[in-house]
Amino acid sequence: MRKVLHNFSIEYLQVLDENGVCDESLKPPLSDDDVKKMYEAMVFARVFDETLLKLQREGRMYTFASLRGQEASQIGPAYALSADDWLVPSYRESGANLLKGTPPEVLYVYFAGDERGNSIPSPVKHLPVAVPVGTQTLHAVGIAWAAKMRGEKSAVLSFCGDGATSKGDFHEALNFAGVYKTPNVFMVINNGWAISLPRSKQTAAETLAQKAIAYGLRGIQVDGNDVFATYSAVKEALEFAYRGVPSVIECVTYRMSDHTTSDDAKKYRDPEEVELWRKRDPIDRLKKYMYAKGIMNKEYEEKVQQNSEKRISEAVKKAEAIQEQEPIDLFKYVYADMPLRLKEQYEELMS
Ligand SMILES: Cc1ncc(C[n+]2csc(CCOP(=O)(O)OP(=O)(O)O)c2C)c(N)n1
Ligand SMILES: [Mg+2]
Secondary structure (H helix, E strand, O other): OOOOOOOOOOEEEOOEOOOOOEOOOOOOOOOHHHHHHHHHHHHHHHHHHHHHHHHHHOOOOOOOOOOOOOHHHHHHHHHHOOOOOEEEOOOOOHHHHHHHOOOHHHHHHHHOOOHHHHOOOOOOOEOOOOOOOOHHHHHHHHHHHHHHHHOOOOOEEEEEEOHHHHOHHHHHHHHHHHHHOOOEEEEEEEOOEEOOEEHHHHOOOOOOOOHHHHOOOEEEEEEOOOHHHHHHHHHHHHHHHHOOOOEEEEEEOOOOOOOOOOOOHHHOOOHHHHHHHHOOOHHHHHHHHHHHHOOOOHHHHHHHHHHHHHHHHHHHHHHHOOOOOOHHHHHOOOOOOOOHHHHHHHHHHHO
């Protein structure tokens, strides 16, 4: 006997098309005020990004991973979170971190190489930046499992890239979430590249979202440059998560920048590809919608830009006024109780 045991399909969601035209039947229930807040958060993320890139070039910071082009993949999801939901970012989610409530000076301090940038002020529920690829998914499952055991109504939104889907961590996390029905929403940011490795060489699977199916999770692919689609998909996935149904959301977007400040993408990318995606800019797309809807004008546009620049320059001043750390501070931030090995090193340094 031969029979089909399972047939699967993957849904794709786009609400705002490339010209900013909205499919009203799919538009999530967002007021004009909500839309303005999302736009302001996207511009703020971009200005933060541009400022930090300049500061890095001036030697005032270390390596930095730009989010340019991925604003809608971060702001829509972060806007959907409630204060009780957790955010578990990778190294490229500055926009989501800022919207969740981390002050820009704290994030800047992190990228300036100071451990105090890992100290997320309470009660903001997000983990510090985690650079090891794919580990975010496992951290997210641990937090979600704890929330479930405590009977809390809280879900966990984690971020990882297309490259991370090839890591064992990703598969272990999805498997665990499926078996234990943890309240997880796994964002997979498919930005086309894992440093110089293109998406086409990452996996033979047609979508990254379909990897959810094998583990018994929901999987959906969304237009990652459409802030209404990313918001809507996450809002829906959070409702499933509270009921013990985890999801994978693949955001199809593009990394407009180099991988980090230590990379030169011109060495391996076709400029025509970059140009194609420039036309799909997520901020321009939302702006077109807002102009057509009559909730945007030149004056407001300039004000949002100026306010963002002002807020960031104040944050940089605040961050740079923080006292330099002493070598002894190296010992402070990893363990609540220092293990013997570290205690000995600490005492040696102090003697
Ligand atoms: C465990 C681990 N291996 C290798 C690296 C080096 N590394 C940093 S980013 C990256 C590529 C990740 O690509 P992707 O998951 O698509 O995320 P993106 O950078 O595109 O946001 C690699 C290999 C690392 N940080 N951690
Ligand atoms: Mg990538």
